[in-house]
Structure formats: structure tokens, C-alpha cells
Amino acid sequence: MKTKIIYRTLTALVVLATVVVWQGCKPKAPASISMGDAASKAYVPPGKYDEFYNVVSGGFNGQMSIYGLPSGRLFRIIPVFSQFPESGWGYSEETIPMLNTSHGFVPWDDLHHIALSTTKGEHDGRWAFGNANNTPRVARVDMKTFKTVEILELPNSGGNHSSPFITENTEYVVAGTRFSVPVGDKTDVPISSFKENFKGYISFISVDPADGKMKIAFQLKTPGVSFDLARAGKGKSHGWFFFSTYNTEQAYTLLEVNASQKDKDFIMAVNWKKAEEYIRAGKGQITKAKYAHNVWDEHTHTGVSNIMNEVLQLDPAELKDIIYFIPCPKSPHGCDTDPTGEYIVGSGKLAALIPVFSFTKIQQAIANKDFEGEFAGIPVIKYEAALHGEVKKPGLGPLHTEFDANGNAYTSFFVSSEIVKWNVQSLEVLDRVPTYYSIGHLSVPGGPTTKPYGKYVVAYNKITKDRYLPTGPELTQSAQLYDISGDKMKLILDFPTTGEPHYAESIPAELVMPNSTKIYKLEENKHPYAALGEGQARVERKGNQVHVYMTAIRSHLTPDNIEGVKLGDEVYFHVTNLEQDWDVPHGFAVKGANNAEILVMPGETTTLKWKPLSIGVFPFYCTDFCSALHQEMQGYIRVSPAGSNVPLKFSTGKIEDQASGAGL
């Protein structure tokens, strides 16, 4: 009996010990709690401003969003490439032309990257550029109004991913195609004729230094590969541009495998000053191409779309010394120049090291013709001849690198889900922090400029998983803010993001905030359908079009009683907001509208088209809570049968006698 008890006790103890040991051996879950004074570092007290504007791409929502740093608060979503019913972008008559393309009206796109305009390599706070990855375009947002003011389509491109990176003085915005495509007269070709017929095109878009107007200055015809990201040279390397490429295997199917075969793809170095020389010498070729150029006019409050018909092209296979290839390990994604312009960091997303190239060495290699051969007629510089050195064992899957002002680089690692800090000169790894989870791009304020502000690095993560309250299968996207002011990077904030941010830039608030537009001046409103006072409010019929010149001011719409519209008519509500005070927008919506509402800023005129499909009296109202009497800001429009003789009339504040019956 006694031995049985001892035996049982021993057995129990052994089992218990096994469990304890087993538990002890299990790896711990990653420490996900930020430590110490983190909260105070990201805290912006009520009523205080953030230090930086964070201009963030919206990815598949096609928009740009504006956050504050360090708080991570979302201020605004700027509609760019996608329709936005809450403001009427892409629905109002004025904004529909902004989304016009050579394929007609395109209501959606995928905005991946941001470039903030620079002068002498430093942020100047004038414009933000964004790329459309699906139907290739570049957009320009005015940083005074935070409004999309220009969209330029790119011909001969199959997906504008390597864009919208800019040169030191915003001379050019580049646009490199992700998909090589057949162009010109031979577009109906077998997909298997890739090597023969498919070409990659890089567009250099010039930007007018005075008003920002974009124009395709020239296109470079390059071999059929995929362009991923790019950065301009700066300082000593100003005049050059560096593009990462992948699929130099020239695969056209199952790229996952077939475009990952070579040990090295290329970084393409472009001497754009040389390209300018060739153009001046008349070596460019004017080629037919159809593309849309859409420009917003701030005085008519209207976008105008023009279809362009030709583009200037250069063929670097014939015109020597414009481009060179530099081998770079395994499908490089990021291709980033440091603030001095001397070092170019390639981030091979399947590689386990980071090559750093030297601009000086690249120049020497070109001078000494230190080439290992040619690729599609373009010289390939020897890897070692261009290399400053490699960062050894930095992590797995480097994607993108930015810099601080102290000679350090910060590289994101998608596969090993971390940020690694290393020294650009010594190539020594200094610190690493985990990200939650699978970081894509990262962003240091001023990181791509010649004058990084440092202080923070933001991680834009691809996977969120357990970081927030779950919301079903579809979860929020997420960013993480790290303090990099000390030797060690410290996680100080998680913040959810809208859309799927890819790249972002941050700019000090003082460079943008003082220029922010508060109202549009009524006396500068040149909209052809503006009613610049209630006295001008009216309704006019032109055939089956009824134009309502409507005014909105707290707290009434003029006219607010409209009769004489007939079935089959198209009604255009041209709403002018007569307010001249900051933060008093009015909205307009009408029952049964098949498009959206419109938001009208003070001093602006915006048009909503409405085609009634049945007879009756339809209410309309102001949708933006404008005042204590906002709920009273409403009216009626009467729709009569097609043959009716109800006269066209309109009024506000007019009380009539018992009106006679309907259909008179």
C-alpha cells in the first residue's frame, strides 16, 4: 500500500516536472508591449499641434491621407485616383474630367508612393505627387489646398509602380513601368513573344517651377524588364537617377518562380543630363501616343481634360551613355540614395545581404569601361567595380532604406519583420527592432532628402493580426512609430491606417501650415455657373437641361422651392457656397440621386447632376452640419410629367396662397 502511494506520487511528480520543463522550453511570444515613457513621446495634448505632417499613400483606396506625427492621428483623406462619394470627387461635373484617361473614365486606382517636392534637395512644402499603379498616371496635390490639381496619364506603360520619385529641384518626376508591354503599331502580339516585342518605358515628367504643371519631357525605351522603385541622385550624383529592376529573366508567366532565377537583377543608372543633351541635339523621336492630361483650375473650380497625341522618345540602345546596368542581388525593391548622394543602397527582397554602391566608383567603372558584358545592348558594370561594400547578415528580405542626418541607414525587412539600423560608411549593424508584422516601406521625416530631420521612423506594416480588436476577416492596416533620437530604436506608438499605405513622407508642420488656404475668395470665382450672391440665384432651362444657380449660406439654400421640372429633364444643381469664413462648408444632396452628394467649400461652386426617374416632389438639403439651423437648410423640387405645362418657377421665402392642384 505504502509503496503504491510512493509510486503514484513519484509518477505524478515526474509528469509535473515534464510539463514544467516542457513549458519552460517553449519559446516565449514576442514582447509586444512598448516600455517606459513611450506614451508621453507620442502624446500631443488636446489643442496642441503635431510636429510633422505625414503624407501617406492609400494603396488600394487610391487616395492620399494626412496624419500627424508623433500622434498618428488621421486628419484627412485627399481623394486622388478614386471616386469619393463623401465629397463628390469623381461624381461632381467639375471633378469627373480629373479621372478621365485614354480608356475613358476610370473610377479607381492604386496609389503606392508619395514624393514631396524639394528645392536644392530639401522639402519646400509645395506639392505632393502620387502614382497610379493600375492605369498608369501621376497626380499632383497642392499642399496649400490639399486638393488634387493635376493628373497626367503615362502612355507605353503597363503599371506605374516605379514612380513618382523626384530630382533634387523637382525638375522631373519619374514614372517607370512595372509591366513591360508591347507598344506602337505592334500591340496585338502573342504573350510568348515577350523578349522580342515587349519594352519597358521610363517617363521623365518635367514640373514647371512656377506653377507645378507637369509634362512628359521624354521617355526612355528600355529592355523588357520590370521597374520597381527608384531614387534620384543628389549633391554630387545630381543629374543621375537609379531604378531597381526585377524579372531580368524576362518571364511572362509564373513570375513567382521564373522571375526569381537569377542571382542578380539590375539597378539601372540613368544619366538624365546626357538624355537632355541628346534632346537638344535633336536625337529624340516624336512618337504617336494617346494619353490624358487633366488640370484643375482654382478659379473656375473645374477640371479640364485634354487628350494628348504624341511623346518624345530616346532609345538608349542606340544613344550611348544614357543608361548603365549594375548587378544587384535578387529582385531589388528599394534603391535608395543617401543624403550625400554618394551611396546607393539596393535592397534585394530575396537576398540576405544589402549591397551599397558608390557613385564615385560607378563613375570610375564607366570611365574605365569596367563592364562584364551587355544586356539588350546596354553595358553592365562589374558588381565589384561599383560596390562600396555589403552589409552582412542584416536580416531577411530587405525592402527599403531611409536615412537620418548622422550617417545611419534604416532598412525594413519584410520576411524577418524588423527594422535594422546600420552605418552607411562602416556597413556595421547598430541596432534592430521587431515590427508587428511584416513591414513594407518605412519612412524617416526628410529621409529621402539631403536634410533628414530624423527623430522618428514609421513602419508601414502589411500584416496586423492580433494588434487591434478584431473586425472579422478584414482587419485594419497599421503603422508603427519608433523613436530614433537615441542609440536604440524604441517603439512608441501603434496606429491604424486607412487603405493600405505603401510609402509615405513626413514634412515639418511649419513648412506647410502657414500656407494652408482657409477659403476661396468669392470675387475670384470664375465658374460659369456661379451665383455670386442670392440676387443671382435662378433657374434656367436649355432644352431638356435645367440649370439651377443655387446659393448656400447659413442657413438656407436659394432657391429652395423649384417647380416646372419635367420627367426626362436633366437637372444641374450648381451650388455656390457664399460663406467667406473658415470651416463653413455646405453640402448638397437630393433624394434618389444616382451619383453622390457634393461638399462645397466657402467661395466654391460645385455641380451635381440629377436625372429624376419619377414624378413627385423631391427634398434636397445641406449635408454638412453648418450651423444651429442646419437642420432647417432644406428645400423641395417638383417633377411633373413629360408633357406638363407647369411653368418653371423658383423662390425662397415666398409664401403663396393655397396652391392649385398638381398637374395644372
Place this chain on the structure above:
Amino acid sequence: MKTLRPVSRLLVALAALMMISAYYVPLWQILMWAPQYPEGLAMKIWINTITGDVKVISALNHYIGMKHIDVEMFPEFGYMIYIVGFLIGFGLITAALNRRFLLWMYSVLLIATATAALVDFWLWGYDYGHNLDPTAAINIPGMSYQPPLIGTKQLLNFTAFSGPDVGGWIFIISGILVLGTLGFELYTSKKRV
């Protein structure tokens, strides 16, 4: 005929010349703050016009039935330039003709003008604050909205301040100079007797 000391003539002329500034800078200001307007709203009264956030103030005041503020509302803007011109002229003549009774008259004239201006402003304020549109959206029995003559007053959600602007202060200094000169003349002539 009693004459003036040279320094007095100089001071009176200076006071008159300083009033020329009235044509170039605002004379009076009304400032308003509310929770929604932490940055404040300002209305500047000049010799012949009114500037500042007039449209915004009018847009807000229409809820309580106050009139739309407009330059045409003030006939004063038509003749104020002449009154001030007369005051400047009278001062210069006083200095030129060198008569103490003219200084007396000038002092009385300045006090009378200042008083008349304040009374006129108060009357306008009374009408503006009391003569309300009966169909206004917000109607608070017993409430009127007369702006303060000078100083600060709470009007519903607004704190309103009324007081001299740069030109007004220059006028006040001119007035003090003239009255001071008169006092100085009287004091010193008594001594001489």
C-alpha cells in the same frame, strides 16, 4: 488780446498735425471671441469705411435678427473726413494766429467732437442691438445685443470688446496735448500776474 507761448503754439500745431494719421489708420475696433472663434473676430472702423471680419459677423448676427453691417449704414462715413479736416485746420490756425481764446475754443471743440462721436456710436449701437428682426430664428425675450461703448461685455456666446484703435489713441494723445497746453497757459499766466 492774450497770446500763447512759442512752445504752446508748437504743441498745438503738433497735435493738429498728428490727427492727419486718422486718414491712414483705423480709429476704433470691436473685437469678439467665442468658443468657435478662439482666434477672434475683428471689426475696424476707419474714417470712411469699416473693415475686418464684417461679413462673418453679419452672418452670425443674422440668427438673432441683427442688421447686416454695411458701409451704407453709416452716413458718418460721408462727412467724417471733413470734420477731421476742420479740426486739423482749426488747430493749425490757432497756432498761426497765436490767440489764447482760439485755444479755448479749440479745446471745447475737441471735447464736443469726442462727446458727439461717442454719443453717435452709442446711438448706432443701441439701434443695432435693439432693433431686431422679429422673424429671427433665435429670439430670447428681454435680450438685446448692444455692443459695449468702451470695454468688454458678454453677449450670448461672444465676449465683445470695444475700444480705440491706433488712430483713436493718436486722437486721444492729440486731445491731451491740446488740453494740457491750455492748462499750462492758464497756470503760467496766473503766475505771471
